[in-house]
Amino acid sequence: MPEARGGLAALAAAVLLAWAGAPARCAEWFVAPDGQGDGAAREKPAGNIAATLGKAAPGDTVTLLPGTYKGRLDLVNVKGQPGKPITLRSAEKHKAVIDLSGNEKNKFKIVSAEHLTLDGLEILGSPAVGLKVDDSKGVKVLNCRIHDHILEGVFFMRCEDMELGHCEIFRNGDLKGKENNIDALMSRFVKRGHYHHNDVYGNSSAGFDVGATQDTVIEKNFIHHNGANFSGPGLKLLHEGPKSEEGYCYGTVVRNNIFLDNQSCGVFFSTGSGETGKLHVVHNTILVRRVAEHGGLRWHKALGGHGGIGMPHVNNVFQNNIVYVLEPRDAPRKDWEHGRVIHWSETMAEVFSKQFVDCNLYFTRRPERFAGEDNKASMDFEAWRKLSGLDAHSIFAEGVFASLEGETPEVARLKAGAPAIDAGMDLGDLVKDDFFGNPRKDGKPDLGAVEFSP
Numbered sequence: 001m002p003e004a005r006g007g008l009a010a011l012a013a014a015v016l017l018a019w020a021g022a023p024a025r026c027a028e029w030f031v032a033p034d035g036q037g038d039g040a041a042r043e044k045p046a047g048n049i050a051a052t053l054g055k056a057a058p059g060d061t062v063t064l065l066p067g068t069y070k071g072r073l074d075l076v077n078v079k080g081q082p083g084k085p086i087t088l089r090s091a092e093k094h095k096a097v098i099d100l101s102g103n104e105k106n107k108f109k110i111v112s113a114e115h116l117t118l119d120g121l122e123i124l125g126s127p128a129v130g131l132k133v134d135d136s137k138g139v140k141v142l143n144c145r146i147h148d149h150i151l152e153g154v155f156f157m158r159c160e161d162m163e164l165g166h167c168e169i170f171r172n173g174d175l176k177g178k179e180n181n182i183d184a185l186m187s188r189f190v191k192r193g194h195y196h197h198n199d200v201y202g203n204s205s206a207g208f209d210v211g212a213t214q215d216t217v218i219e220k221n222f223i224h225h226n227g228a229n230f231s232g233p234g235l236k237l238l239h240e241g242p243k244s245e246e247g248y249c250y251g252t253v254v255r256n257n258i259f260l261d262n263q264s265c266g267v268f269f270s271t272g273s274g275e276t277g278k279l280h281v282v283h284n285t286i287l288v289r290r291v292a293e294h295g296g297l298r299w300h301k302a303l304g305g306h307g308g309i310g311m312p313h314v315n316n317v318f319q320n321n322i323v324y325v326l327e328p329r330d331a332p333r334k335d336w337e338h339g340r341v342i343h344w345s346e347t348m349a350e351v352f353s354k355q356f357v358d359c360n361l362y363f364t365r366r367p368e369r370f371a372g373e374d375n376k377a378s379m380d381f382e383a384w385r386k387l388s389g390l391d392a393h394s395i396f397a398e399g400v401f402a403s404l405e406g407e408t409p410e411v412a413r414l415k416a417g418a419p420a421i422d423a424g425m426d427l428g429d430l431v432k433d434d435f436f437g438n439p440r441k442d443g444k445p446d447l448g449a450v451e452f453s454p
């Protein structure tokens, strides 16, 4: 700015500041199931959620008073601004119930939203998808309970800067006993997602099905007891659609998650018809105490239904994890696949050389359950290391957990003297704390999602 104009510029800036500082009041609007008012006051709640959101300006909050809101909910073009989101919240956590049961077209659909936050809602009962978010950016779904939808609980499609945090997502995808692959969370063509601190359980197939999802962080989720109807893993990472840049699943970090007793495996890498890449799957605890088809980790070239001939999945990191499979050695099994620790769809030496898999702890009561597409190719840990050239610093050991009882994240706690303690490699800024938010500062990092504390 030239010196001579400094005074004018300063004046202009002062005027601008005054204007920006003028009382920019963020309004709160109110809605009740039987509301008849204009929504401007708690005593005069409106009756229509979408219409009330239509009146909201960036920074405003629409508060749902306790009660059940029945029927389809469509939110189109709700637009907040960065730092001034429009918030749709429950006055009391989980007391505003979005009940989507009834008409088979009912769903909670958000289209072309920007900076919209859902907070504390209970969303249940859709005959289709529960919460569907399309072509949106900056949508946050926080502290919600999302359950008993016949299809996916949550489906993000072509979105950016999405957040799904502190939600409870359960019993979705139950097609009344019919085998299906409906997942609790479906994420497709999402950039910069952050899926964290969710409790995801009892869903029909996978917990998280993350395809064509880029630069996303998946952390501190407790994903358990999923997959009863379709051998679902805890987490699927896969390519989507024809081979193209946007279909790749890459640049994503999966850290400090606990996968407990999911039916298929903990983490499933599939290439579909393209490739995954630059995925960091680090410091997760994958614990299977009951029958699981593939145990801990599965790499597969093509997932049924996605077809295609995949490019090999390359450039992924699987490090500092615990994969612990406790199926009894003599448990009845429907086929030879049960109890595996690592499953490769085939022996792909050229793929092994392009992965970084190390500093993990593995255990299974079936020591021959490493890798292999068929029973013949199954092998023990040493043979696996030799074949793959991976896992040079990994450990095969039992006696890791303080207690194997219980259905909470506490089950991932290490016992004193566990071989997982201080056995990890320091990953710098990639992992600074653990599942519970405790710092990983006590010597070298411990393997798995939980740093040992005496």
Ligand SMILES: [Ca+2]
Pocket: 421, 422, 440, 441, 442, 443, 444, 445, 446, 451, 452
């Ligand atoms: Ca440590």
